[in-house]
Structure formats: C-alpha cells, structure tokens
Amino acid sequence: MKISVRNLEPTKVRLTVTVEAEELNPYLDAARKEIGKQVNIPGFRKGHVPGKIIDQRVGFASVAGEAVNNGVPELYSKALNEKKIHPMDQPKLDVKEVPQSPSDETKLKFTAEVEVRPKFELPAVEGMAIEVARPEVTDEDVDKRIEALRQRFGTLVGVDRPAKKGDYANIDLDAKIDDKSVDSQEGVSYELGSATMLDGLDEALDGLSAGEETTFEGTLEAGEHQGEKAQVSVKVNSVKTEELPDIDDDFAQEASEFDTLEELKADVRKQSEADAEGRQATEARDAFITKLEDGLELPVPAGVKANMVEERLKNAQTQGDAAKDAAPTDDQKKEAEEAVEKELRDQMVLDSLAEQLDVKVSQTDVTNFLSSIAQQYGMDPNNFINAIVNNGQLGSAVQEVGRSKGLLAGMRAVTFKDTDGNVLDLSKFLGDEAQEEENESVEAASAAAAVADQVAGKADKSSETEASAE
Template identity: 40%
Template sequence: MKSTVETLSPTRVRLSIDVTFDELSGHLSDAYKKISSQINIPGFRKGKVPPAMIDQRVGRGTVLDEAINLALPDFYSQAAREHDVLVIGRPEVDIKELVDKEKLSFTVEVSVRPEVTLPDFSKITIAVDDVDVKEADIVEQIDGLRARFGTLLGVERAGANGDFVTIDLVARIDGVEVEGGTASQISYEVGSNRMIDGLDAALVGMSAGDVKIFETQLVGMEDGKTGAVEVTVSAVKERELPPLDDAFAKLGSEFDTLEELRADVIERLTRLKKMEQGAQARDLLVEKLLADIEIPVPEEFITSEVDEHLQGEGRMEDATHRAEVEAQVRSSLKSDFLLDAVVKAEAVEVTEVELTEYLIRSASRYGMAPEEFAQQLSSAGQISQLVAEVARAKALAEVLGRVKVKDASGNAVDLEALKPKAAAVAE
C-alpha cells in the first residue's frame, strides 16, 4: 500500500491511498464468503458456493463492491497511523480508480485534531483568592455539628424555614393520582429544597392539620406542563440545639473544650480554603490558555455533532437552541484539544492504580459500587474516556506545578504543599 497526506486546513486532511490487488486478496476472499452465505443456488449449500458461480449469478462488480467496503476501514486506518494523523468524526471516501485484478485507488477526507502550541508555563502567573476564614464559616460548621446532636420538639405554631414537619403527599395529573406518587409520614426540613419544586414555599405558614395543593412539574412531565400535589401536615417540630460550651465539645468531638474544637474547625477550614485555591488556579489556568491560544476546530465535525444532537431532541429547526448547542460543542472541543495537547507534551501515562482510584471516587459520587460503575462504563464503551479524564487531570497538575501562583495579597501559593504526603516507609 502507498499513501500520501495533504493538509487542506489546520483541521482537515486528505489521504490518497493506492492498494494492489495482492493486498486486496484477503478482503476479496472474505467478500466471496460473505456473499456465499447470503445467496441460495440449487446444488450448493449456503456458504459453499464457488467464486466462479457467485461471479456468474450476482456479478463480479457486486463482489468487488463488497471487498472494497470491507477493505476501506483497514487501509484507511493503516494510512492514518502511518502519517500520524489523529482523526475525528466520519471520513468522506471517494473511489478514484478501480482496475480489476490490478489496483484500487481512493482518497479519504477527514477532520483531524489541530496542532496546539503550548506556552512556557514557568512564565505564567495566576492570581487566586486569599485564604479568608470568616466568622460566619466557623459558626456554620459548629452549628452543623450542633444540629447533629439537636432535639426535635413539637410546637403549636405554623412551620417556618428550619422547622421539621411530618407530611403526607399525593400527586395528581388532571385529577388522577399518579402511580407511585403518594408518600406518608415523611419527616422533612422546611427550606432544605430536597424534594419537589414548590414544596418548601407551600409548607411555610402551614400548621398541623393544614392541607394545601400546589402546582409543580412532576418527574417525567414535558416542560411547561404541571401536576397538582396535595400536602398534608400532621406535625410541626423545631430543633433545639445543645448549649455551646465545653460539655458540647466533649459530646460532639474528640476535644475537651470549646476553644480546642473551634481551633480545629479553623484549621480544617483553612486547609479547605487552600485546596480551593488549588482548584481555582487550575480553572484559571485553563481559562487563560483557552483565551490566549488559537485553537482551530473542525467545522464539519461540529456541524455533524450539533445535527446529531438536535435530531435526537427533534429540534432541528430551533435556531436559538442550535446556537446554544454549537457553542457548547465548540467550547468542549477546544478544551479537549488543549488538554490532550498538554497530555502529549508531558508524555503522561495513566497507571492502573491511578485509574482504579479515580474509578472508586467517581463511583462514590454516583452512589454506586466500583464494580457496578466499571461494568456500566464498559458496557457504554466509556473506559477510554475515563482514561482520558485521568490523563488530562494528571497532565494539568504537572504543568500547574510550574506556574507561579499568588493570592490577592501578593503572597506566593505553594500548591505542592497541598498534595497528599507519601506514607513513610517503615524501617
């Protein structure tokens, strides 16, 4: 096989490929076998029809067409590897010449990843927020701990945000109860916004024995349509928090005094704020790179992706939505090209341990067992995407270590100090 590559644009190439019939012979044999298994000819078993009989009955041209269809992906992939072409999207194939028993010539036009020129990361400075632990942050953390040891007491008044109510719910559409749309004796915190849209607003001002009906969009309903939810309150309770003293510190923590507990909260919040500095620096670096580096994107690929998305939604004629989807696809593609260029430049490789750790963390976020999560990824063909995510995060961490990071006050931020310390090796 002989092949050449012609650059049509930063994101489009044309591969010209010439194949001899000797190289096509294997695919030609496969074509005969495939057609033999599909036709019925008296005197021959399916799959045992000789090539000469197939040529006579269905025509040599049909066989050649089948052989070419089988061969094109192989020769195209081989040529792409030979010229180090990183293709994306569907190729456009054009058969230029076919001479039976001599040669096959064809071209392939396809979108490709552009070359991305990365800057000297050591010359980049990123400014992040100061570490500022506010009194309100400290109070919120300690009150959250107090809430865990609080006591719910029944009250004879209307419910307000922060109260707990015992409720029954019935959902209806056009007056008919929704299957599975009832719930009884649920304990719910008013203002937590953890259930149905509109429920919290309805509960404010309701007392034990009150019944109210409010309209909301139920699960599975189309946008703009609503159902009716009837809520009945059977009890209102307020949470009484334990006194803020040394006795509470002993009850709710490992510390003997409130002062020690407060100091620990401040230390943990300070470290959390520093970790947030690292995340902010990472996001700002990507934002800066995307703004500073010209990253061309393949328009043909974007159009294809947007059309496929809109067809799936049945919104091909929605120009406003098309513009929104196109902007999302374009932004995502540029980000992928940038991060993959960093992965390549840093020669990042993902270890099995790193992949496993990432998989376990991801499974935890979805509330799934790691084995179940991995099985779903495998079934959906997304393992390679997971590997790419790990590689991108790892590469970004590598280059971020060379970037100068300062806080708003001008102090240097040591991101290396935020990394987990390696366990000491036992002597």
C-alpha cells in the same frame, strides 16, 4: 501510498488516499487466509487453501471486499500519522476504486472526510510563572462549619402555637379534581418554607396550628394528573420546631472526638485550610490552562460541537424539572454552546501539550483510570473495562489519560506563586513524576491493545474497525 489533503473548513479536511499494489497485497493475503478457514473446498484442508484457488472458487470480489474492510481503517490511520493530522471525530470513509482481479492494475483509492484539531502552537511551559490567589481561612469560615455541624445535632420538639417558616408540620393531604380524590397522603413531615412539595402549600400552612385544616389550589407535581390544577385539603396533625444545642464543650464532646470547643475549632480550621489548598490547586490548574490558551485562535469542529451541545441539552432536559417535551430556551442553548466550546478548546490544548511534552501512556495508567471510574459507579472493574473495550471506547480512555498526564507534567514545569510572591508547593496535588516513570511506557495505540489483552482477554478489533468506518 499517495496522500493528498484538502482543507474543507478550518477544522475539517478530506484525505484522498491511493494505495499501491504492494501495500494492498498483505490485506488481500490475510483475507484469503481468513476466507480459507471458513470454506470447504474438495482436496484441501481448511486453512490450507492456496490463494489462487480462493480467488477462483470464492471470487476475487469477495477477497477484495474483505481486504478493503480490514485495510482501509488501518491505512486511514497511517495516512493521519504521515500527515500529522489529529482527528476529533470518526471519519466518513468512501471507497472510490478497487482492483477487480489479481491482474488488475487499478489501485485501491478511498477518501476520508473528518473533523480535525486546528493547527496552533503552545507557549513553552518551562520557565512560565503564574500567579494564583492566596487561600485564606477566616474565623467566619470556621464558624459556618461549626454551625453546619450543629444543625446535624438538632432535635425536633413539639410546640403549641401556629406553624411558621422553618417549623416541621406533620400533615395529611387530599387532592381532588372535579370533587374526585386523585391523590392522598397521611402523616407527611414537611418543613415550612422549603417549597419541596405542592405549589401553594407553604402559604396554606403558615399560621395553622395542630388540629386545623384548610384548602388551597395547587398544581400536582407527579402521578397520572401531573401538571393539572387540583383542590388540595391539608390538615395539620402536629407542629415541631428544631432546637439546636449550645456551642460549648458539651457540644464538642457530642459531635466529635474532642473534649473542648477550642480543640474542635482548631480541627475545623485545619480541615478548612486543607480544603482551601485544594481549591487553590484547582485555581492553579484553571489559570494554567487559561495561560496556555491566551492569544490562541482555536476554532472548534462544528459537527463535534453540534453533537455535544445536543447531548448536553438532552441530559439537562432528562435531569431537570422541565417537561420532557419542552424545547430548550435560547439561554439554555447559549449556555450549552459556551460550555461545549470551552470543553473542546481545553481538550485540544491538553492534547497538544501532551504531544509537546512527549507524554507516554502506560498500560497501568489506563487500567487504573478505568478502575477508578468503575469504583465511583459501584461497578466491577473487570466488567467495566471489558465493556469499554467491546464498545470501541478504549481509545478515548487512553486519550483522556494522556491529557491528564500532560496537564500534570506541564504544571510541574511551571512556577506558581501567590499574590505575595511566595512560591507554591503543589506537589501533593501533582503527584510524583519519578513514580510515573517507573511504569513501562508505551504509545497510546499500543496501550489500548495491551489493556484489552490483559483485562478483557481479547481485543474486539472488529468493533473498533466498524466504529472507525462509520
């Protein structure tokens, strides 16, 4: 197989692949065998039709077409491996030449344009030292947590006075447009100052007592008349204020399993310190990735970036409060682009790190990873993994596991210190390397097939091939 590579952009290449006859023949033979299982030819049993007969009866063009469909994606992958090219997206494949008969000496030739990871060298992680801020838990931190716990045990008590910010009012609402009622609600509990309902409601309720009512203009937030102005009548049925318990031993007994406030505070401090350690581990991870990227020129694939930015903006629009037809602002576009660029740079660096450390991905790694995601979304793990396989997304899952393992392996090789020079023990967050090595390791590509066979029963190779050829 002859492979030439032309750099189109810093992150895009065109491969031209010319396939020798002896390399194409196995795909032609496999195509003849598969076609032979599907056709009825007098004198021959299905699946036992000689290749020459298939060429004569069905036509060599059909055989070559089947061979090209199955062979090009595999040959493309071999070309990537041989040239050590790391794709970041699906390729654009274009078949240029195909032999027209068994005796035709024309060689299969195709091109593949694909966005790729740029070439760069990471610093060695062995001996690397990184400083991370020391986690501190103050009395103020503990008091804030105690206060948050106290809020959960508050009770609402009726008051005979005008409503003010922080009070809870039980109200009736009636919205009218052109003197016609378009929406009404009764007995709604609303916290003054929360700004969670109609625009102008907080101002209208401020100073009203039980039994009083008023009218204001507001913009409807939902329903058939969403976005329209309406005259809203609001009546206050009752006003309640929140009473909080005193912070003492009685509160400790009510809110926890402890008998005294001091015991509760000690436990809250312990939890706060554990959370601080978790934050420190996260900061160590971010500092490690930043250290790896320091000084590197990492252009990101333009097409991949554009697609990710578009998807991010679409998701933000769907989940946000803005009208769905509103175009993203320049600030939103800029924020999305910066976030996507960082995500892509981090991905490229972690992929390279996993290769540098010769990280292997096991079938157990991938199964556990996908099962954990399924559980987070309340899905059946087997059904979820089956869907991943059938959608051709298993390779992405394997790659994600490889990044995670590479990150952990890299961080284990680094010395992390706090600002006082003390070495940090992050083992509880980085896991046990010895345990990982007990798992049977396989190459990433093999892991995909193994998980597919084990969990889904069969690998939907056709979907993966179609995805590769798009």
